[in-house]
Amino acid sequence: MALINCTECNREISDKAQTCPGCGAPVVFVSEESTNTPTKATYNRNTDTFSGTKLLIVKLAMKAIQEIGWKLDQANENLGLVTFQTGVTWGSWSGVSCSLNIEEIKEFEFRVTGTGKQNLSGGQLIALNIGNEAQSKARKAIDMMKELGK
Numbered sequence: 001m002a003l004i005n006c007t008e009c010n011r012e013i014s015d016k017a018q019t020c021p022g023c024g025a026p027v028v029f030v031s032e033e034s035t036n037t038p039t040k041a042t043y044n045r046n047t048d049t050f051s052g053t054k055l056l057i058v059k060l061a062m063k064a065i066q067e068i069g070w071k072l073d074q075a076n077e078n079l080g081l082v083t084f085q086t087g088v089t090w091g092s093w094s095g096v097s098c099s100l101n102i103e104e105i106k107e108f109e110f111r112v113t114g115t116g117k118q119n120l121s122g123g124q125l126i127a128l129n130i131g132n133e134a135q136s137k138a139r140k141a142i143d144m145m146k147e148l149g150k
Contacts, residue, residue, distance in 0.1 A: 043149030050110045057102050057110050064144035098138040114138025
């Protein structure tokens with residue numbers, strides 16, 4: 001139990017009370033944590049970081065992948081990991097598998113990095129990473145996140 005001030009009469013009351021015993025006003029308890037928590041993911045060009053909660057950044061990554069039209073494999077808020085696959089690429093009939101890693105730098109500030117590799121499937125013997133194509137797909141997803149986070 002915590003003591004808070006009534007929004008109407010400023011009397012100290014319990015945060016568990018439904019109404020103020022002094023003036024009868026309804027008690028609205030807003031925790032300090034909830035007032036500081038971001039409600040939207042944004043991109044900061046100056047620091048090359050994203051602001052928000054880890055969940056908001058993961059959702060932004062998911063939206064970016066879907067906007068591009070790639071297949072989302074997995075999104076894990078706890079790990080800050082989003083994995084996806086592209087369609088056919090120059091180096092592989094099976095496309096590219098990528099992962100985005102969301103690393104918390106400080107409270108509500110994140111850096112997103114990505115990796116990619118060419119897929120092999122079916123009778124395909126080799127998958128060439130022409131011009132570092134696999135890594136460029138991960139960068140494209142991060143660039144889309146930046147665009148959506150403006």
